[in-house]
Amino acid sequence: MNKLLSHQIVDYLERKGIEHVFGLCGHTVIAMLDALEKSEKLRYISVRHEQVASHAADGYARITKRASVVLCHLGPGLTNAATGVANASLDAIPMVVIAGDVPSYYYGRHPHQEVNMHCDGSQYDIYKPFVKRAWRVDNPELMPQILDKAFRLAETGRPGPVLISVPMDMFSREIDEKLFERTYVDSQEVFKPGIPQETAARIAKQLIDAENPVIHVGGQVVFNEATEELKELVEFLDIPVTRSLMGQGALPDTHPLMVGMTGFWGTDFVNGTTKNADLILGVGTRFAEADSSSWYKDVTFNAENTKFMQIDLEPSEIGRNFPVILGAVADPKNALKVILEEAKKIVPEGIDRKELKAEIAKYKAEFKKSNVEISNDERFPMTPQRILKDVREVFPVDGIIATDVGWNKNGIGQQFDIELPSTIIHPGGLATMGFGPAAILGIKLAAFDKKVITLVGDGGFGTNPSVIATAVEQNIPVVWVVMNNGAFGTIAGLEASHYEHSFGTIFKDHKGESYSPDWAKVAAGYGIKSKRITSAAEFKSALKEALEADEPYLLDVPMENIPVPTDGIWNINDIYTPKENVSEGRLTSGEAKKSLHVTT
Known part of the structure; x- marks a missing residue:
């Protein structure tokens, strides 16, 4: 039996358990709006600007931990949504963007709002720099496969947005419902990678043997719900934890082993904790500029004195900013669980660092005290x-x-x-x-x-x-x-x-x-x-x-316009007017560090 593609797309979304679609109308997606209007399970969240749709979908996905759905018009609709989609991409948030496009039989003729500066039918090229994959639907019969691929890709590996650009005539094509039968049996459940016990044992031994180990965590720990595994491991080995901005919440900020946020807005104590570590295990973090004080070696991290290990879902992130003695492509939740198991074999009684916890507690108390008056x-x-x-x-x-x-x-x-x-x-x-x-x-x-x-x-x-x-x-x-x-x-x-x-x-x-x-x-x-x-x-x-x-x-x-107090450093002005004592992004004196303090 034949059925309109737009209605079959809605059926597919319903079967996947999608409950909300965020978007803004346009003539290229009215067939989809018609199908959504008839749905009893999908709620269409209409906005007044497409960037609102993509940001709202981003927030939705961060809570559900599943890909959200954005529906937008071609041209200005797609470009308006781009900022929110790019934001989701850089924060590894899964999203499926379904965008209308010009009719396929009008490619290259300058139909209303077409983007074709470098080649015909090229609207989807706009998103290629920041989505995991961009599809253009040239054949409606391929939509079932594309949908399955889109959601699976968005949600696996390092999550992120994908784009499906659909010429408006495709929405109104009728195709045989049997073509969607594959979507009933194609499981979307993909098991995330763990690490072998041998690798986990090597990581555990490095952490145990280190004199001043630190675990530095990022957003993947939170999004992949690895927080309990993190807590159990660090409490067993009494290892201090630092975090990126995105890692906030991975361990309670009040936890005795949570030191705080590193980088631009980090304090000397927090940055000193990582700078003076002899071993750092990075979990689900990219060691990006904000968290690393523009990678100056004597501020937040120092690769000359510190050995690095790194666990990340994305292979290309391993060793990107700091050389690693061991890298593992794995889901943080699975990896931390196995590392703890191996650590218990090496030191069944665990490790107790009372003095370290006392230092962290003292720092936190002093920092809070310094803010009491102004607070x-x-x-x-x-x-x-x-x-x-x-x-x-x-x-x-x-x-x-x-x-x-x-x-x-x-x-x-x-x-x-x-x-x-x-x-x-x-x-x-x-x-x-x-x-x-x-x-x-x-x-x-x-x-x-x-x-x-x-x-x-x-x-x-x-x-x-x-x-x-x-x-x-x-x-x-x-x-x-x-x-x-x-x-x-x-x-x-x-x-x-x-x-x-x-x-x-x-x-x-x-x-x-x-x-x-x-x-x-x-x-x-x-x-x-x-x-x-x-x-x-x-x-x-x-x-x-x-x-x-x-x-x-x-x-x-x-509110009074006063700066966020910080001891952190940001190489912002030296990009344009290098100081004499800064060479290729490296601090060469204490005076340079002082001059680069962020005071905003």
Whole structure:
């Protein structure tokens, strides 16, 4: 029996257990919208900008741990969604993007909104730099195979987005339902790789024999739900843990062996822990620039004095930034489990490093003490530290926070305690403004029983306030906390520290006066509850009210534009004006280190 391809695609998504499709309409996908309208199992989440769709789908996938689905129009629809898809790619988040395209019989004739600068029918080339695979459907009979391949590829190995570009005439072709029979029997379950016991034994022995071992973890540990295995291993061997931004939540920030975040926004103690390690096991992390202080050898990591081992799902990441004495391509959950088994054979009684834990506890206590005064300061606009303190005191420990860019991300990564995995969602690799306000829509849909908020700067929120419309239309009760400093604050600080001015980063009107929209009034215009905070003392009760409202709510919180305190280093200015004591990315003196301190 023949059936429209669009309807068979919807049938396929239903069988896969997909519950939500994020997208925006366009003439190339109206056949799909017709099929979705008739579905009783799929909920179409319509947005006002495609970047909102891809960010929301990203947030959704981070909670469900499965590929989310984006449906978008050709040309501008596809390019609008690109930033969110690229963000998901750099953070290894699975996603299947289904995009309409021009009719196949019009390739190269400049049909409406066609992209064909270098070859005909080439729209899908736009996504090739940042998706795992891009398909163009030239034959509707191939769609069943393409769908199976797309979801399997998105979810396996190092996860990431894929693209299926579908000429609009293909959606309206009828094909035999028998062609989809393969999708009923083709299992999508793919077992993730582990490591042989022999390899695990070698890793365990290296960790046990090392004098100052460290386990450095990244986002793969959280996404692949390896947090319990990590906890059991480090507690058995008493090994300190450091993390990337994306690794926050892999081990509770309050755990006695969790040292903290390394790199740009790391403190001297945290960076010193990894710098002085004689052995580091990296698990599910790329040792990227942000986590490695631009790879300066005497700041966060030092390959001259430290041996590295690395476990990652992606073979190309092994040894990319630091030479390894042992690399393993494996799922962190499977690998850590076997390493613990082998460690117990070598040292059945485990290892106890009481002095180390005492040092970590002392550092944490001192760091918190150094923030007490500014975290309780009553001045207004509020200090960002006060905002974070009040949020932590009111927000439930199992609630989910999505950050964006600036204090809300860097400050949280550095000094906001997260107790449970997947309760903090950061835009890591691409660090995209506008991520948080949209991501929480998908996060809430995936975890409707949890409280969900975003902490976002006014610059980030201003990129796409239409997220509010989607929340209203779809009845998604989330809370936006706009940390409003009237600027692109992080860049303002960087520019001021390097060039002694803040041109292009502070929001001003044509007269040069400070300017910022009243986001509470903007939100009210969209028809949701909102409040502009007028004193530091008011914020905590307002946030509690917003969380209890169980409907979309926005808080506009005036905030002082002060830098995130950090001892970390970022090679930002030397890219353009190399200092005399910096050669090919290497620090050659203490003065160079001092000059490169990030003060934003």
